[in-house]
Amino acid sequence: GENVEQHPSTLSVQEGDSAVIKCTYSDSASNYFPWYKQELGKRPQLIIDIRSNVGEKKDQRIAVTLNKTAKHFSLHITETQPEDSAVYFCAARGDSTLTFGKGTMLLVS
Amino acid sequence: DAGVIQSPRHEVTEMGQEVTLRCKPISGHNSLFWYRQTMMRGLELLIYFNNNVPIDDSGMPEDRFSAKMPNASFSTLKIQPSEPRDSAVYFCASRTPGGSSGANVLTFGAGSRLTVL
Secondary structure, eight states: OOOEEEEOSEEEEOTTSOEEEEEEESOTTOOEEEEEEEOTTSOOEEEEEEETTOSEEEETTEEEEEETTTTEEEEEEOSOOGGGOEEEEEEEESSSSEEEOOOEEEEEO | OOOOEEEOSEEEEOTTOOEEEEEEOOTTOOEEEEEEEETTTEEEEEEEEETTEEEEOTTOOSTTEEEEEEETTEEEEEESSOOGGGOEEEEEEEEOOTTSTTTTOEEEOOOEEEEEO
16 A cells, blocks of 8 residues: 655744655555645644646645655745644545655744 | 534543544535544544445454444444543544545544543
8 A cells, every 4th residue: 555754753943934844655656645734633634735747836835846756745835934833744645545644743933 | 514524522431431433524525534643653544435335444443443324424433342542533534526626635524532541
């Protein structure tokens, strides 16, 4: 089955700086890569996703890049704000289910 | 739409007791997933259903865990007997049918926080 590795596990940045979270996946057949944000005590919520026929996607301050050859994808947050503080999960769709990374706790101070 | 609805939001029980968690997916979503979240193991898929039929239950940790989906609008996850190591947040999620513009978008419920003493 699919295996998703996510790094770093924690990330501390100053307000206004950029944050980058990286994930790798194992199943070359995976074709859908969403990112979820989970605030403390809340449910994971989709913030952006990318499909395998696209190399990059942007939505305001967040962007995701995908390198299918290397089997890795990344989340980029620019001009970070305190409300960006949360746990971020990457995921990859292997067969018909999502496999999640272990999460990155982002702290913006 | 009210989204994915889970109950109870919090459950505290004693070891050995039966626990039943409930989920109502978003109307029109034909896939339903049960995940367990812990600090150590992150988000783990327990089981998922397509059109009310269990497709993959390989993530169910033990025979003490069982899940049903008697109709398109209701699913249960049961633990009997419960153990302290079952303490976790259990999320239900549903997904739009394949082929639509929103295909593969997984929407989570608010979760059920289970504490087994």
